Amino acid sequence: MMSYGLTTRVLHADRQGDIEHGAVHKPMHPSAAYRYDDVNDLVGVFQNTRAGYSYARQGTPTTAALEAKVNLLEGGRGTVSFATGMGALAALFTTLLRAGDHLVSSQYIFGNTNSLLGTLQALGVEVSMVDATDAQAVAQAIRPNTRMVFVETIANPGTQIADLAGIGELCRERGLLYVVDNTISTPYLYRPAVHGAGLVMNSLTKYICGHGNALGGAITDTGCFDWSNYPGISEVYRKGDPANWGLMQLRKKGLRDMGATLSSESAHRIAVGAETLALRMERACHNALTLARRLAEHPGVARVHYAGLATHPQHARATEYFGVGVGEGRREPRYGALLSVELAEGLDCLAFLNALDIVVLSTHLGDSRTLALPAAHTIYHEMGPVKRAQMGIPDSLVRVSVGIEDTADLVADFERGLAAVMDVRRPAA
Numbered sequence: 001m002m003s004y005g006l007t008t009r010v011l012h013a014d015r016q017g018d019i020e021h022g023a024v025h026k027p028m029h030p031s032a033a034y035r036y037d038d039v040n041d042l043v044g045v046f047q048n049t050r051a052g053y054s055y056a057r058q059g060t061p062t063t064a065a066l067e068a069k070v071n072l073l074e075g076g077r078g079t080v081s082f083a084t085g086m087g088a089l090a091a092l093f094t095t096l097l098r099a100g101d102h103l104v105s106s107q108y109i110f111g112n113t114n115s116l117l118g119t120l121q122a123l124g125v126e127v128s129m130v131d132a133t134d135a136q137a138v139a140q141a142i143r144p145n146t147r148m149v150f151v152e153t154i155a156n157p158g159t160q161i162a163d164l165a166g167i168g169e170l171c172r173e174r175g176l177l178y179v180v181d182n183t184i185s186t187p188y189l190y191r192p193a194v195h196g197a198g199l200v201m202n203s204l205t206k207y208i209c210g211h212g213n214a215l216g217g218a219i220t221d222t223g224c225f226d227w228s229n230y231p232g233i234s235e236v237y238r239k240g241d242p243a244n245w246g247l248m249q250l251r252k253k254g255l256r257d258m259g260a261t262l263s264s265e266s267a268h269r270i271a272v273g274a275e276t277l278a279l280r281m282e283r284a285c286h287n288a289l290t291l292a293r294r295l296a297e298h299p300g301v302a303r304v305h306y307a308g309l310a311t312h313p314q315h316a317r318a319t320e321y322f323g324v325g326v327g328e329g330r331r332e333p334r335y336g337a338l339l340s341v342e343l344a345e346g347l348d349c350l351a352f353l354n355a356l357d358i359v360v361l362s363t364h365l366g367d368s369r370t371l372a373l374p375a376a377h378t379i380y381h382e383m384g385p386v387k388r389a390q391m392g393i394p395d396s397l398v399r400v401s402v403g404i405e406d407t408a409d410l411v412a413d414f415e416r417g418l419a420a421v422m423d424v425r426r427p428a429a
């Protein structure tokens with residue numbers, strides 16, 4: 001199977017294992033517990049000397065089948081799934097960092113992750129937030145007790161692109177664990193392992209599921225990080241091949257002890273969604289680029305934030321990092337499906353959103369449908385104006401998660417919305 005393309009391998013992944021009754025999909029296993037005829041096998045599962053399931057909080061055959069697919073997408077050594085992306089991040093930070101450790105994080109991160117870092121600080125973890133578009137800023141923040149560097153690939157909602165290569169190089173030189181949240185780029189456009197990320201987090205709720213009908217998260221160990229020198233691994237997991245230590249601790253401490261376990265039902269839905277990741281991303285990236293170009297020229301728009309535009313400050317970097325193979329060793333850039341728009345001075349972004357017809361006014365992203373919301377009024381409301389300014393989120397910013405609708409319909413909907421608010425502004429004759 002190794003020589004086949006990504007979509008072929010994901011589609012046929014389940015069949016590589018044994019599926020009951022010749023089922024084409026891995027079944028949903030609802031059982032909370034798993035039994036063995038010979039108690040020695042049960043003992044072996046508990047002592048990690050034998051593969052198998054014990055209690056479903058630590059996974060089921062259905063979650064394992066999904067983990068294999070996500071792992072295949074990321075080209076990893078192993079993957080653990082969680083109930084949500086936040087469940088995955090909470091498990092990652094709390095099991096690998098201790099009071100007195102220092103974390104360097106990008107300041108351009110998902111709002112809830114930002115809030116989670118506040119919780120970590122309250123537990124005694126030191127956190128520095130830096131402008132990760134500049135690897136120098138990360139380098140300057142490093143302290144003797146720094147253990148981990150955390151970044152996102154394409155920031156939401158501002159679309160800043162971190163210096164993923166520079167930070168990877170820095171982490172390798174300093175022996176730091178480099179963690180990348182790959183949710184917005186997806187493993188279809190980018191594999192953080194190419195720049196040395198040791199752990200990759202994906203919110204499966206977003207593009208990988210793609211249909212807004214299940215929540216999930218995953219952490220993949222890429223095999224790039226040497227766990228033998230990592231002080232945060234407990235004595236009990238310092239056994240056998242050090243390459244397995246990190247994921248073992250994440251599965252045992254992060255999943256078993258904290259219990260944010262993905263249900264088999266959700267795992268199945270996400271696995272079905274993952275089969276069409278490439279198709280959906282192709283269409284959504286095309287729609288996003290088309291829309292970004294049209295909006296950038298529109299008199300009702302002051303600014304479009306999208307790395308596919310030549311005016312984006314990290315356009316060249318994004319062109320280098322994100323793309324897909326198009327045969328014969330050729331590669332084409334793709335810039336993702338998330339963009340944000342600032343309307344021209346005096347135009348009311350709320351009225352604009354209300355004038356849209358197809359676009360769904362909703363939070364969430366990575367859905368097949370195009371979704372939009374006013375970022376400062378909603379997902380970044382709790383943060384307040386000072387923090388918003390620091391994160392580069394103006395009050396008029398509209399975040400758009402571009403879906404897979406017919407391109408012309410989508411462009412027409414945005415033009416209709418802009419025309420409606422521009423009519424209001426125009427003084428009466």
Ligand SMILES: *Cc1c(COP(=O)(O)O)cnc(C)c1O
Pocket residue numbers: 084085086087110113152156181183184203204205206215216217365
């Ligand atoms: C949505 C999101 C998360 C959290 O994922 P959930 O599945 O919603 O918990 C984390 N990081 C990024 C970049 C996200 O967009």
